[in-house]
Amino acid sequence: MKINYTRQLPLALLLTAMACNSSQPTGSADTPATAAAAPANYRDLNKNGRLDVYEDSTRPVEERVSDLLAQMTLEEKAGMMFINGTFINADGSIVKTAETKGMAARLPTAEESITGKHMNHFNLWDAPATRALATGYNAIQKVAENTRLGIPVTIASDPRNHFSESIFSMAADGFSQWCEPLGLAAIGDEELTRQFADIARQEYIAVGMREALHPQVDLATEPRWARIGGTFGEDAQLTARMAKAYILGFQGEELGPNSVACMTKHFSGGGPQKEGLDPHFEFQKGQVYPGNNFDYHLIPFEAAFEANTAAIMPYYGVPTGQTEENVAFAYNKAIITGLLRNKYKFDGVVCTDWGLITDVNMGTTIWPARAWGVESLSEEDRVKKVIDAGVDQFGGESVPELVVKLVQDGKLTEARLDESVRRLLRQKFQLGLFDNPYVEVEKAVEVLRNPAFKAAGEASQRRAMTLLKNDNKVLPLQPGKLKLYVKNVDPKVAALYGTVVENPKEADMAIIRLKAPWYPVETKNPFARSFHHGDLDFKGKEKVEILQLLKTVPTVVDIYLDRPAVIPEISRNAKSLLADFGASDAAVLDVIFGKAKPEGNLPFELPSSMEAVRNQKEDVPYDSKDPLYKFGFGLRYE
Structure with a gap:
């Protein structure tokens, strides 16, 4: 059914909706901040020699926000509405040197963005060691x-705590390494998911990361979509349970000085992409709803609202046929103001996904802005349309001058900017950044070295392992008694479990690790070529070699699933079949040899053929014909 929440709501409702250096504590996110008398040595952020309301930690947050907002210039307000990347060098410096390489070399320094653009929100991609x-x-x-008003910086990050193959999961160097969100869903334990988030929260806070650009609660109803690896799978109720536990672990019951703010994404659900083609790129074909199942994708977000998620990120896609305008979510007033603001009463921060306004020169090609449906608009008019839709912040952009010009030209009011800046300031005050934004360096090193955190992450990799086939109960194997042939497994690790041989014909058992197949889209964009698009089945020489091994020696197959895989022949010929969702060789072998038990259940179905994949509906869960393994399937050791 086509939605038009803007027309369905009363006009009055619509008008209302539009009208000192010590570490942050890393205890429970639910521990309330303790109010105290204004300190004698307060932080005189605006350098005027007196205690302003916004500098006074004993005053209510809304009073502090109003006081600071009244002191801000138009340029300072505009700068707050943008978040983009910055970098920190390997030695902890933040200036460009001869050693600054790669993406960092192409980014402005934090100082350039803070002083030149009045920006105070940044995300980190690559990051150095903890200290x-x-x-x-x-x-x-x-x-x-x-700076003039001393407004502290909020540092945001994509997920950093997963043993991951995903390009959207940052290197976990120093952080505890857990299974991916799909693995948490496979385990299905809300307490474990909350424990994961609580540990990740402590690690984030220790190094100054106060906003999580996650969880990703899109539903994986289109099995070819390239971003399934960051989700909790295709079931709305399971995803809702995981999302709520996840947000509570990061934020606590309410946002406070011990919280990491969650930016839940991608509203209103980015899963049903036509043919699975991702809308980061111009070859996308929009989001489609052949099963009329738009509302199903809202269920996880409703759980996120119950958990008081601090922020929401809409996706790039166009919800085809669902609103009056076929424009991308962040440009879509029916989605942002009508649905999110008015129906769900969401008054937190809404931030676009990265790069909706300006094109990116990638050297060999231009990566167009993700302005789907409004490509013909100028950059200035794109900014206006996003703000008019009800969005507060622009991700991956650094053009506050466009906002300033719109106000100066009378196309936007400063009062409208104040609505968004108030939300952004409120979050900084709630997180305690105005009172103490600094961290203790050695404390950070201690937190990220916590052996209990690392052990919990490693245990999750094992628990998430999902046993799909176990002929004659061949697993678990007996360690130390077998000649093993291994492929895509470190022989040194395998040697701890048996005698490794080089010829499969000499082996008692083979162990092979696979990754779900993918095939890059033909494009000049190198980032697009790294996305796991395309068919889900093995083909050609690779498939022949796998099946040849399986027919030569009894074989245990482990396959990493960042998307469903179509593997009927492999399943039929394997002696045992396991799925993992981000796991080390040691974790996989521990399960194969019975040192740990597989506890996972599939968070999505595994289709039986590519024909079944092509015939299923993009917006409907577990609907392919005669799946090889159904959603929720998982065997156990006895």
Whole structure:
């Protein structure tokens, strides 16, 4: 059914909706902040020699927000509405040197963005080791403290705590390494998911990361979609349970000085992409709803609202045929104001996904802005349309001058900017950043070295393993008694479990690790070529070699699933078949040899053929014909 929440709601409702250096604590996110008398040595952020309301930690948050908002210039307000990447060097410095390479070399320094653009929200992609990361974070906050109003910086991050193959999961160097969200869903334990988020929260806070650009609660109803690996699978109720536990672990019952703010994504559900083609790129074909199942994709977001998620990120896609305008979510007033703001009463921050306004020159090609449906608009008019839709912040952009010009030209009111800036300031105050934005470097090192955190992450990799086939109960194998042939497994690790041989014909058992197949889209965009698009089945020489091994020696197959895989022949010929959702060789072998037990159940179905995949509906869960393994399937050791 086509939705038009804007027309369905009363006009009055629509008008209302539009009208000192010590570490942050890392205890429970639910521990309330303790109010105290205004300190004698308060942080005089605006350098006027007196205690302003916004500098007074004993005053209510809304009073502090109003006081600071009244002191901000138009340019400072506009700068707050943008978040983009920055970098920290390996030595903890934040200036460009001869050693600054790769993406960092193409980014402005934090100081350039803070002083030149009045920006105070940044995300980190690559990050150095813990000590340098915490040192660089403090250096960024010092730059911010020295600005006219001393507004502190919020550092955001994509997931960093997963043993992952996903390009959207940052390197987990120093952080505890857990299974991916699909693995948490496979385990299905809400307490474990909350424990994961609580541990990740402590690690984030220790190094100064106060906003999580996650969880990703899209539903994986289109099995070819390239971003399934960051989801909790295709079932709305399971995803809702995981999402709520996840947000509570990061934020606590309410946002406070011990919280990491969650930006739940991608509203209103990015899963039903036509043919699975991702809308990061111009070859996408829009989101489609052949099963009329738009509302099903809202269920996880409703759970996120119950958990008081601090922020929401809409996706790039166009919800084809669902609103009056076929424009991308962040440009779509019916989605942002009508559905999110009015129906769900969401008054937190809404931030676009990265890069909706400006094109990116990638050297060999231009990566167009993800302005789907409004490509003909100028950059300035794109900014206006996003703000008019009800969005507060622009991800991956650094053009506050366009907002300033729109106000100066009378196309936007400063009062409208105040609505968004108030939300952004409120979050900074709730997180305690105005009172103490700094971290203790050595404390950060200690937190990220916590052996209990690392052990919990490694245990999750094992628990998430999902046993799909176990002929004659061949698993678990007996360690130390078998000649093993291994492929895509470190022989040194395998040698701890048996005698490794080089010829499969000499082996008692073979162990092979596979990854779900994918085939890059033909494009000049190198980032697009790294997305796991395309068919889900093995083909050609690779498939022949796999099946040849399976027919030569009894074989245990482990397959990493960041998307469903179509593997009927492999399943039929394997002696045993396991799925993992981000796991080390040691984790996989521990399960194969019975040192740990597989506890997972599939968070999505595995289709039986590509024909079945092509015939299923993109917006409907577990609907392919005669699946090889159904959603929720998982065997156990006796």
